[in-house]
Amino acid sequence: MIETGSIMGKGKPTFFKEHQNALYKSLEDKHTTIDVDDTDPLRTRMVLNMGPQHPATHGVLRLLIELDGEQIAKTKLDIGYLHRGIEKIAENKTYQEFMPYTDRMDYLSPYSNNVALCTAVEKIAAIEVPERAHYIRMIGCELARISSHLLYLGAMVMDTGAISFFIWTFREREKLYDIFDNLGGHRFTISHSRIGGVHNDLSPVCLDMIRTFVDEFPKELTGWGKLLNKNRIFYDRNDGVGRISTEDAIAMGMTGPNIRATGIAYDMRRFKPYARYNEVDFEVPTRLEGDNLARYYIRTEEMAQSIEIIRQCLDKLPKGPVRTDNAKKTYPSKDEVYYSMEGLIHDFMMTDTGVCPPAGVECYHAIEAPKGELGFYIQSDGTGHPWRLKIKSPSFSNLQGLEVMLDGEMIADTVVMIGGVDPVMGESDK
Amino acid sequence: MLEQYFPILILIGIAAFLSLAFMLASKLLGPKRPSTAKLQPYESGMDPLGEAKDRYSVSFYIVAMEFIVFDLEIIFIYPWAVRYQELGIGTFWAMMVFIAILTLGLFYTLKKGSIDFDLRRVPQNRPDIKP
Amino acid sequence: MAELTFSLIVMGISLFMLLNSAAVAVYAERRIAAFIQNRVGPNRVGPFGLLQPIADVLKLILKEDVTPTLGNKALHTIAPMLPVFTALITIAVIPFGEGIYITDINVGVLYLLAVASLGVYGVTLAGWASNSKYSLLGGLRAAAQMLSYELPMGVAVASVVLFAASLSVVEIVDSQEVWWNIIRNPLGFIIFTVAAFAEANRTPFDLVEAEQELVGGFHTEYSSMKFGMFFLAEYMHVVIASMLITTFFLGGYHLPFAGLWLPEMSPVWKGILDVSVFVAKTGFFVFFFIWVRWTIPRFKYNQLMKLGWEKMLPLAILNFVVIAGAILLYNEFF
Numbered sequence: 001m002i003e004t005g006s007i008m009g010k011g012k013p014t015f016f017k018e019h020q021n022a023l024y025k026s027l028e029d030k031h032t033t034i035d036v037d038d039t040d041p042l043r044t045r046m047v048l049n050m051g052p053q054h055p056a057t058h059g060v061l062r063l064l065i066e067l068d069g070e071q072i073a074k075t076k077l078d079i080g081y082l083h084r085g086i087e088k089i090a091e092n093k094t095y096q097e098f099m100p101y102t103d104r105m106d107y108l109s110p111y112s113n114n115v116a117l118c119t120a121v122e123k124i125a126a127i128e129v130p131e132r133a134h135y136i137r138m139i140g141c142e143l144a145r146i147s148s149h150l151l152y153l154g155a156m157v158m159d160t161g162a163i164s165f166f167i168w169t170f171r172e173r174e175k176l177y178d179i180f181d182n183l184g185g186h187r188f189t190i191s192h193s194r195i196g197g198v199h200n201d202l203s204p205v206c207l208d209m210i211r212t213f214v215d216e217f218p219k220e221l222t223g224w225g226k227l228l229n230k231n232r233i234f235y236d237r238n239d240g241v242g243r244i245s246t247e248d249a250i251a252m253g254m255t256g257p258n259i260r261a262t263g264i265a266y267d268m269r270r271f272k273p274y275a276r277y278n279e280v281d282f283e284v285p286t287r288l289e290g291d292n293l294a295r296y297y298i299r300t301e302e303m304a305q306s307i308e309i310i311r312q313c314l315d316k317l318p319k320g321p322v323r324t325d326n327a328k329k330t331y332p333s334k335d336e337v338y339y340s341m342e343g344l345i346h347d348f349m350m351t352d353t354g355v356c357p358p359a360g361v362e363c364y365h366a367i368e369a370p371k372g373e374l375g376f377y378i379q380s381d382g383t384g385h386p387w388r389l390k391i392k393s394p395s396f397s398n399l400q401g402l403e404v405m406l407d408g409e410m411i412a413d414t415v416v417m418i419g420g421v422d423p424v425m426g427e428s429d430k
Numbered sequence: 431m432l433e434q435y436f437p438i439l440i441l442i443g444i445a446a447f448l449s450l451a452f453m454l455a456s457k458l459l460g461p462k463r464p465s466t467a468k469l470q471p472y473e474s475g476m477d478p479l480g481e482a483k484d485r486y487s488v489s490f491y492i493v494a495m496e497f498i499v500f501d502l503e504i505i506f507i508y509p510w511a512v513r514y515q516e517l518g519i520g521t522f523w524a525m526m527v528f529i530a531i532l533t534l535g536l537f538y539t540l541k542k543g544s545i546d547f548d549l550r551r552v553p554q555n556r557p558d559i560k561p
Numbered sequence: 562m563a564e565l566t567f568s569l570i571v572m573g574i575s576l577f578m579l580l581n582s583a584a585v586a587v588y589a590e591r592r593i594a595a596f597i598q599n600r601v602g603p604n605r606v607g608p609f610g611l612l613q614p615i616a617d618v619l620k621l622i623l624k625e626d627v628t629p630t631l632g633n634k635a636l637h638t639i640a641p642m643l644p645v646f647t648a649l650i651t652i653a654v655i656p657f658g659e660g661i662y663i664t665d666i667n668v669g670v671l672y673l674l675a676v677a678s679l680g681v682y683g684v685t686l687a688g689w690a691s692n693s694k695y696s697l698l699g700g701l702r703a704a705a706q707m708l709s710y711e712l713p714m715g716v717a718v719a720s721v722v723l724f725a726a727s728l729s730v731v732e733i734v735d736s737q738e739v740w741w742n743i744i745r746n747p748l749g750f751i752i753f754t755v756a757a758f759a760e761a762n763r764t765p766f767d768l769v770e771a772e773q774e775l776v777g778g779f780h781t782e783y784s785s786m787k788f789g790m791f792f793l794a795e796y797m798h799v800v801i802a803s804m805l806i807t808t809f810f811l812g813g814y815h816l817p818f819a820g821l822w823l824p825e826m827s828p829v830w831k832g833i834l835d836v837s838v839f840v841a842k843t844g845f846f847v848f849f850f851i852w853v854r855w856t857i858p859r860f861k862y863n864q865l866m867k868l869g870w871e872k873m874l875p876l877a878i879l880n881f882v883v884i885a886g887a888i889l890l891y892n893e894f895f
Contacts, residue, residue, distance in 0.1 A: 020476075048694050054474040055776060062474070070489075070698075070862050161764060161859025167598040233765055233858045411698065412768065412861045437568045437664040438653045438672075444576065445649035449642040449790065456786030460625045471629040471693035472781050490701050493866070497708040500874070504715040507881070508671065511722040514885065515892060522889055526882065533878055536870075545709075545866045 052081045056159055056415040059425035075406040077399060082429040090389040094354030095121045096195055103189035106427040108151050109144035112369040114193035119274050120365040120376035121195050125357040127329045131318045133197035134275045139313045142306040147176045148370035149299045156419035160237045172220055175213055182206040195355055196330030197323030214310050221303060238293040242405040242417035252401040255394045256372025257298045258421060262290035268368035280312045292420035329355055354384035371395050395428040492544050503532045572663045575652050583796040584614035590851045597855045621789035629692050629782050636690035641787045643683030644794030647676050651801050654730045658814045658835030669730035670718055681707040684779050691782035699778025702768050709869035714756035716877035717749045720884050721809050734813035738820035741812040748880045750810040752873055757802040764854040768862055803846030814839040
């Protein structure tokens with residue numbers, strides 16, 4: 001059906017031809033009940049290639065769209081343009097060395113990724129984490145969630161055409177970056193969590209910054225709500241767009257805000273509490289509609305809940321060490337390294353071999369990252385490196401649902417839907 | 431009478447000259463380093479598939495056809511609007527009937543879905559919040 | 562002969578001002594956008610960054626001009642000239658002050674509408690001639706959108722003609738010496754303003770360009786001054802649309818209820834006053850265009866068509882009929 005037209009012949013194809021052809025073939029094969037030739041003898045359908053070099057596909061997502069006028073007949077998603085082989089890299093790194101790579105998976109919420117890796121390793125190596133570290137991790141995770149949802153909000157509203165909004169949300173993200181800078185010394189790729197705790201304690205300045213943010217952010221959130229919730233254009237652009245049924249969402253394995261928008265209160269923080277989420281009080285916002293507007297409401301409500309969680313964490317923050325005291329399981333503190341021989345040796349050993357879980361043990365542990373369930377599956381062979389490390393990334397699962405959503409929608413809605421599903425290609429492609 | 435159009439003629443000449451001048455300026459002053467990749471139409475960094483000058487959806491033509499019908503209506507309205515106060519009540523009702531017929535036609539085409547680009551009807555039940 | 566000389570002088574000045582106003586509008590857009598977004602905006606080139614538009618144009622002129630393979634070269638070249646051309650010839654019939662106009666023809670309103678309709682060709686041809694799918698979609702959207710909104714615009718203008726009982730733009734402005742049309746015909750004003758936004762392809766009706774989904778829409782494949790001309794034309798159309806709103810609904814160069822209280826003045830002072838009032842009103846609407854663009858989201862294609870055909874056109878017709886009847890009744894009883 002699709003003609004590889006005269007341009008293909010003239011220009012030199014610069015991509016793998018087999019891959020291209022397989023993709024075009026799969027576009028034809030999908031939904032075989034729709035026979036293109038019969039319904040459309042005049043060939044009014046146009047195959048449009050959206051991405052990877054497209055300003056609104058959130059990175060390098062590629063959509064192959066068959067258009068009927070302004071309507072999408074069918075879509076095929078092509079992912080993998082940001083594949084960096086992170087899972088393979090992990091096999092040649094100690095667990096701690098691998099942590100900076102997790103920063104670069106979902107680069108909008110690095111803290112959650114660090115915590116996900118750490119909790120998984122702590123589970124497989126049976127490491128106790130001090131109370132205070134748990135609370136600091138929770139604060140970090142919730143700040144990361146706000147940061148990620150803020151980018152979602154800015155980008156999604158910008159996809160509907162209101163460009164200024166992006167910059168307003170980024171002003172708030174800037175404050176979060178400053179907090180992270182003060183917390184772990186990095187603004188973006190923070191790597192603050194450590195196996196067995198966190199790297200350093202919260203400084204008084206950082207605590208103050210977090211308190212100020214917690215006090216001021218809800219006002220901004222209400223302001224944005226006033227701007228968007230009652231905006232007829234924004235409402236109509238999102239209402240009923242990208243609707244996915246609960247059954248489809250489950251079948252496609254969607255997680256996070258996307259599945260909560262279809263009415264399922266699936267949240268790892270509730271479902272299987274890690275850190276100390278069982279000790280704080282929070283709600284899991286859910287909606288029933290499963291469309292883009294539901295996703296928007298859920299994410300804004302989640303930000304408000306995150307603020308509540310941080311507030312409770314700050315109140316409950318226990319005193320004590322921030323890392324476990326067992327030098328075989330975690331890095332010793334810098335004081336020990338500088339002033340005692342044992343400390344130096346332990347530090348050296350940790351860097352050289354790292355934490356060694358028992359041989360033949362495997363474990364899966366998932367946390368609720370901003371995008372959904374982020375799980376690390378680790379198989380150990382008894383050395384300091386994982387024998388196999390598999391990452392269950394929420395963006396990858398959510399993108400599966402996007403393909404279902406897009407069929408039959410308008411071309412103008414594609415970017416809004418991509419924005420609504422909020423994939424991060426670094427995480428999806430790993 | 432016609433001399434009033436003379437300035438417009440001059441203006442058209444100037445406008446044409448200006449737009450040509452802009453065009454030629456970049457043609458003459460800009461560099462010329464074409465390459466295969468540069469001359470390819472944009473398709474998000476992929477080799478374009480097929481030509482863009484294919485047939486496209488019939489809905490666009492329907493809009494154009496409807497436009498012609500209603501644009502004619504407006505053209506009839508203008509001369510009437512200028513003079514109707516002097517021509518009396520009879521022409522007023524004549525025009526009202528004309529407009530009514532065309533408006534009926536408009537509602538008919540709308541009901542038929544002539545401008546309905548959104549074929550997928552999604553049931554909208556959101557009782558909690560309405561703007 | 563003296564009349565022709567005067568109209569040539571007006572033409573020269575107004576063309577110069579129009580081209581400059583496009584540059585000023587670009588600068589204003591960037592500064593106001595920056596203000597809305599808590600940024601500073603261009604402030605490096607010249608005092609307060611005022612020379613930024615000139616720097617932009619110079620840069621554009623010195624860029625390479627690319628026509629995609631298999632694109633239609635001739636149409637690709639002609640397309641960007643059309644919007645600039647139509648924007649420039651619109652000013653022929655707009656009165657800037659009492660007696661200050663290039664020409665006063667008895668079909669001025671029809672001339673304006675005819676010229677405005679020509680603008681769609683540039684955009685559509687650009688989309689078609691580029692041989693890019695994104696451009697084609699942008700061009701098709703442009704054609705359908707501009708056609709759809711021309712109808713309510715035309716009917717709204719017709720309701721203005723009812724008051725003036727003339728198709729001459731000068732007489733339409735004169736008819737508003739006491740009562741501006743915005744007071745007599747508020748619904749028409751709203752419809753005309755919305756349609757003017759759509760005709761100028763500005764947010765919330767900028768689906769033609771739709772940076773997010775269609776990348777650049779019809780001008781995806783344009784570079785150098787060819788792109789610059791679309792850019793220039795967009796801002797000239799913003800200025801022209803503001804001028805038209807002012808002329809048709811805000812009494813043109815008249816101060817509010819000027820016929821009731823404004824004393825006789827010497828022609829020179831009257832001219833200065835008129836032109837300043839006109840420029841101030843136009844400036845406000847240019848600001849309004851910019852303000853809207855940086856505040857609200859954009860429509861979807863089908864929503865836009867629905868709004869145009871199902872709401873604005875019937876409303877405009879209803880408004881026209883009601884006003885026609887009301888004027889007749891008024892004449893009957895007073």
